[in-house]
Structure formats: structure tokens, C-alpha cells
């Protein structure tokens with residue numbers, strides 16, 4: 001990947017070329033992936049050494065009576081919003097590539113992302129109401145809130161970044177088919193947050 | 208986040224100007240908030256050296272207590288916070304705080320920032336022929352996150368309960384239950400500090416990888432890169448993959464302490480051992496993070512002052528890649544006594560012994576490099592040679608401990624302490640000194656004083672061995688780590704003279720550092736002016752003025768061959784800078 005042409009004349013410290021910025025973003029996301037791998041891996045170890053694998057007899061999760069179950073149905077619906085938002089973001093990028101503003105798709109993405117955050121907040125509130133919190137339900141509560149908390153924080157940051165892209169595009173029309181690294185990188189981040197969610201969903205809610 | 212960085216510097220970019228014309232910028236823009244990788248490297252250098260003093264002072268506290276248990280510390284004893292010392296004597300809880308803070312400071316705030324923050328920042332763009340890092344803003348951000356994390360850590364001394372005292376490894380449940388450690392606030396600050404420090408590391412590593420992959424000068428193929436750059440490249444990959452796992456663990460520990468979660472508490476279905484696995488999954492790659500750049504820097508210096516090409520350049524690179532990879536599958540060797548499955552423990556023994564192979568390859572290649580060279584014993588070279596010798600001692604004790612049955616006896620004794628000080632002080636710190644003596648002329652445009660340098664070198668070498676060699680004997684004699692007063696144990700009383708010896712050595716080591724400071728101060732003030740290329744070295748940083756101007760290269764250099772073309776047969780001068788085409792008839796080592 002030696003692309004000597006990219007060596008920039010840093011006298012003026014121009015911003016990194018789009019391809020380089022994208023490469024950097026991917027490196028950053030790799031480390032983000034390891035953060036979630038650590039959290040989910042820890043959860044995996046704790047849970048399976050506690051109650052065995054789902055196909056084993058005697059597997060019961062959460063352990064104990066009266067521990068509220070997670071709202072699996074609601075969350076599945078919510079997942080649709082998040083996954084859809086990845087597509088709408090992609091449409092926004094495609095629109096920009098065709099020299100359109102992409103604002104409408106960005107707006108839809110922001111709405112979908114916000115709905116996801118809203119539903120997750122409701123879920124937290126609801127579970128708290130039912131008696132599940134960081135400090136109840138043992139590892140069950142701990143993992144659920146810490147992992148969805150970390151993920152939720154990433155979604156919130158993502159939504160804010162998309163709002164930032166939206167406002168920039170709205171006021172300065174700065175994204176052109178040739179040059180829109182900020183948009184491309186926020187998109188990468190957003191897809192990443194989406195994929196992580198599928199892991200979180202599978203491990204925390206479905207199995 | 209690169210999305211932001213990619214845009215932001217554009218807003219603040221200066222007008223293009225002439226290279227050597229440093230147009231006036233204010234103090235803040237020049238020294239505090241700068242986008243110049245060289246200045247950021249120096250920011251790291253000075254800050255980390257300041258932390259070296261904090262860490263060293265803490266270590267002297269530890270040694271004082273072990274050498275003369277319960278004796279009042281002269282002069283400063285009365286000034287210490289009451290959580291550490293009462294009436295000038297260190298109390299057991301305070302001793303634990305000193306040990307913990309010493310190690311945490313040294314690992315995260317001295318060795319990593321010096322090797323990676325200072326030399327990584329300074330050397331990578333210069334040695335690959337780039338004008339700067341890929342993301343200058345992210346780079347500066349990474350520095351200030353480092354400073355912030357340092358402030359948070361040191362603040363732990365001043366909160367109720369005092370600093371954490373659970374060791375740099377912070378094993379649960381001691382660390383995760385407030386009633387056990389008595390310092391929940393300090394321990395929480397420790398978690399936050401490491402989390403923020405991790406962000407800084409990741410920002411830096413992302414930047415390094417991107418820069419090295421994308422911004423090399425024309426002709427600078429991967430296998431024409433210098434070994435320091437290669438080592439920093441592999442280190443950066445390790446950082447990206449390992450550090451976030453520590454961040455996750457620190458977050459869990461913080462939650463256990465403050466939010467009532469039970470990740471590490473059996474009562475709620477958690478497991479203390481989970482902490483050990485997460486910590487060492489990070490921890491072992493971490494020790495290679497602290498040695499790979501040291502190996503890279505040393506290789507460079509050995510080649511220059513032997514006037515010979517690196518012996519087995521590619522083998523050096525592949526060995527580092529192997530070390531980086533294997534580093535992720537050996538973490539269990541820290542946990543042999545944790546009650547793990549014996550088959551698993553055998554597997555970790557084997558993988559650990561295998562990792563010694565690439566380390567040995569490197570050692571033999573260093574010997575091959577200096578073999579029959581025309582060695583110049585500059586201070587930098589002395590430190591580099593000492594690095595190799597000390598690293599061998601540390602590596603050998605490592606192999607002993609890799610064997611489960613042996614480790615069952617020496618685990619958690621001073622034998623381990625001896626081991627990691629040979630690799631971390633004798634290794635990493637010696638290489639840092641070597642690198643400072645070597646690159647100081649480039650960084651500051653002044654030569655360091657060689658006579659003082661030699662004094663500094665011999666004092667450091669002698670006192671280092673005086674301090675740490677007896678620790679092997681102490682460990683084999685049964686002295687445990689992290690005990691505040693060895694004399695309360697019957698079986699350790701006869702070993703007390705060795706402890707006194709170590710303490711005297713440590714004081715000498717502390718004293719030897721002042722020779723270094725003195726050298727830096729007088730050389731900065733009236734040292735000899737450094738020419739462009741004082742060591743007749745080949746790498747690109749020596750082809751431009753000392754110190755280099757803003758933007759580094761007046762014209763992007765073109766690279767014609769590898770970096771270690773010394774004493775090339777068929778040439779008059781004994782070196783060949785990377786940006787000079789080889790003359791007719793020269794028989795090059797590299798392509």
C-alpha cells in the first residue's frame with residue numbers, strides 16, 4: 001500500500017487525504033472492536049461458566065426467581081430501526097456521490113438513530129422499574145447495563161456526529177462527490193456501531 | 208476521531224511559507240498546542256522525564272522501607288501524606304501505595320510515553336521521509352490526554368483513603384471491594400487514569416499505523432524502513448489490539464467499585480479470575496509494547512557505531528512480527544498458580560518458551576551486527592551494548608519462570624522483580640538513554656557531553672546491577688513481593704543484608720540520574736553545536752539540519768536503498784545515506 005504520492009507537503013499541515021483518513025478510521029474502529037470484544041468476552045466467560053451453554057441441560061438464564069426478562073420483542077423491532085439507519089446513511093452517501101445534497105437521507109438517519117436511543121432509554125427505565133439495575137441480578141444486571149451502556153454511548157456519539165455532518169452540509173454544502181471524508185468516516189463509524197449491536201443483541205437478548 | 212481530525216487542521220493551517228523561515232508563533236502555539244510531530248515528541252519527552260522522577264522517588268521510598276524497615280525517612284518523611292507515612296516512617300498500607308504508584312507510573316507514564324510518545328513521534332515521520340504525522344491534531348490530542356491521565360493518577364494520593372495499593376496488576380477482589388482495599392476512591396481514579404491513558408495510546412497508535420502505511424517517501428518500501436520504524440509499527444498494532452481490553456477491564460472494575468456491579472464478585476456470579484485473564488491478555492502484549500521499540504532503537508545505534516549493516520535485517524523484522532503475534536497467546540504464564548487446568552498451563556509454558564526463540568534471534572543478530580565492526584564506544588553505543596547484555600539476563604530468567612513447576616516456586620517472589628527490572632530497566636530504560644544520547648543532537652542541535660555521559664553510563668550500569676541482581680537471590684531465598692517489612696518473617700531475617708545492598712544500589716541509581724540531568728542542562732546551555740550528521744548515519748533525519756525546521760524536508764526525499772549500508776565494499780566513505788544513489792561499483796546489502 002505504499003502510495004508515495006500521498007506524502008503531503010506538511011508545511012501548511014493540510015488535512016490528510018480522504019483515503020488516509022479512512023485508513024485511520026479503520027484502525028480506530030479495530031481498537032473499538034477490541035473494547036467490545038473485551039466486554040462481551042468477559043460476559044461470555046462469566047455466563048457460560050455459571051450456567052453452561054444454552055443447549056446444555058439445566059441451562060437457565062437469568063438465574064434465580066423473579067429476575068425480570070429482557071424485552072426481546074421490543075428490542076428486535078428497535079434493531080430494525082438501527083439496521084435501517086445504516087442503509088439510509090448509505091443512501092445519503094450515494095446521493096452525495098451523485099452531487100445531490102443527501103440532506104433528506106441524513107435527516108432520516110438521525111431520526112432512526114434517535115428512535116433507537118429513545119427506545120433503549122425506555123428499556124433501561126422499564127427494567128430499572130422492574131428491579132433490574134447495575135447492582136441487582138448479579139452478573140446478569142451488571143453485564144446488561146455496562147455493555148448496553150457502552151454501546152448506547154457509541155450510538156449517541158454517532159447521532160451527534162451525523163447531526164454535525166447534517167449541519168455542515170446544510171450550511172456550507174461542503175460534501176462533494178470528490179471530497180467528503182468526514183461523511184465517509186462517520187458512515188464507517190455508524191456501520192461499525194450497527195454491527196457491534198448485532199453481537200450485543202445476539203449474546204445478551206437471544207441466547 | 209479521525210473524522211474530525213481529517214477536517215480540523217485545515218481550518219487552522221498557516222499560509223504556506225518557506226521551510227527554514229520559522230515565522231513567529233506565540234509560546235502557546237509553539238510549545239503547548241502544536242501540530243508539529245517533533246515538538247509533540249519533545250512534549251512527551253519532557254513530561255515523561257518528569258514522571259521518571261516521580262516514579263524514581265516512589266521507588267526510593269519502597270527501597271528505603273525494605274532496607275531499613277520502619278526507620279524514619281530523613282528530611283522529606285514528615286512531608287508525606289498521612290496515608291503513606293506516620294511520623295516520617297512508612298506504614299504498611301502506605302508501602303503498598305508506593306509500590307502500586309511506582310509501577311503504574313513507570314509503565315504507563317514513563318516507559319510507554321518515552322519509547323512510543325517521544326521517539327515514536329519524533330522519528331517516524333523523519334525516518335520515512337514524511338512532513339508530519341497523518342493526523343497532527345489527533346497527535347496533539349493524544350499528548351494532552353496523556354497529561355490529563357497523569358494528573359488523575361497523581362491526584363489519587365490526595366483523595367480520602369489515599370492512593371490505590373493493590374499493585375499495578377490490581378487483582379480482584381482486593382481491588383474490586385472497597386472494604387478490602389480501603390482506598391475505593393484512589394482505586395477508581397486509577398481506573399479512570401488508565402482508561403484515559405488508553406485513549407491517548409490508541410490515538411497515537413492509530414496515527415502511527417496510518418502514517419507508516421500511507422506516508423512513506425518515494426522509494427521507501429516497507430523493507431527499506433529502519434528498524435525503529437518497524438518496531439514502532441508492530442508496537443502500534445499491539446497497542447490497538449491490547450489496550451482496549453485493559454480499558455474494558457478498568458471500566459468493569461470501576462463499575463464494581465462504584466455502581467455495585469458484580470463482574471469480579473462471586474456473590475453475584477462474577478469471578479475474580481476474570482480480572483486476571485483480562486488484565487494479562489493486555490498485560491503480556493504490554494510488556495512487548497515496552498520492549499519492541501527499545502529493540503528497534505538499539506538496533507539502529509548498534510549498526511551506526513559498528514559501521515556495519517544490521518546482521519539479518521529481515522530476520523529482525525520477522526522476529527518482531529513473531530514476537531508480536533506470540534505475545535497474544537502467552538498471557539497464562541502470569542497465572543500458573545491461579546489453579547488453572549494443568550494442560551492449559553503446559554500449553555502456556557510451551558508458547559512462552561517459543562516466544563524466547565525470536566527474542567534469541569534478535570540477540571544473535573545484534574551480536575552478528577557488532578561482530579568485527581569498527582566499534583565506536585560513544586555513550587549511546589555503551590548504553591546500547593548494555594541493553595543487549597541486560598536483556599539477555601532478563602530473558603534467561605524469563606525462561607526459568609516459563610516452566611510451570613519452577614514458577615510455582617518463584618511466582619510472586621523477588622525473582623520476578625529481578626526479571627522484569629532486567630528487561631524493563633536494563634532493557635527499555637537503557638535503550639531510552641542510548642536513544643537520548645544518540646538523537647539529542649538532532650533534537651536540540653547540541654551535542655551531549657561525552658565525558659559526563661560515560662560517568663552517567665558507568666554509574667547507571669553498576670548501580671543498576673547492584674540494585675537488581677541480588678533480587679534474584681532474595682527471590683530464590685523466599686522473599687515475597689509486596690511485603691512492607693521482610694524482617695517480620697523468620698526465614699527472611701538472614702537475607703536482610705541483601706536488602707540493604709539493594710537499597711544502597713537504588714540510592715546510587717537515583718544519584719546517577721543527576722549526572723544525566725546535569726549533562727542535559729549544561730549541554731543545552733553551552734554544548735558543542737551539532738552538525739547535520741554527527742554520527743555519519745544513513746537514515747533520513749540526518750540529511751536535514753539539526754534541529755530540523757518546520758515541515759522537515761525542504762523537498763520530499765527519494766529513497767534508493769535500505770538504511771544500513773555501512774562500510775559498503777567498493778565505496779570510499781563508510782556510509783551511504785538513504786537518499787543518495789549508490790555510486791558505480793558499490794556492492795549494497797539491501798535492494
Ligand code: HEM
Pocket residue numbers: 376494495497498540541559560562563566601602603604605606608609610614617618619623626627630631634635
Ligand atoms: C524471553 C522472553 C521472556 C519470557 C520467557 C518471560 C517470562 C515471564 C514469566 C513466565 C513471567 C511470570 C512470572 C510470575 O509471575 O510467576 C514474567 C513476568 C514478567 N515479565 Fe517477562 N518474560 C520475557 C520477557 C519480558 C520482557 C521483554 C518484559 C518487558 C519489557 C517482561 C516483563 C515482565 C513483567 C513486568 C513481569 C511481571 C508482571 C507482574 O507480575 O507484575 N518480560 N515474564
Ligand SMILES: [Cu+2]
Pocket residue numbers: 490491494537538540541
Ligand atoms: Cu508475560
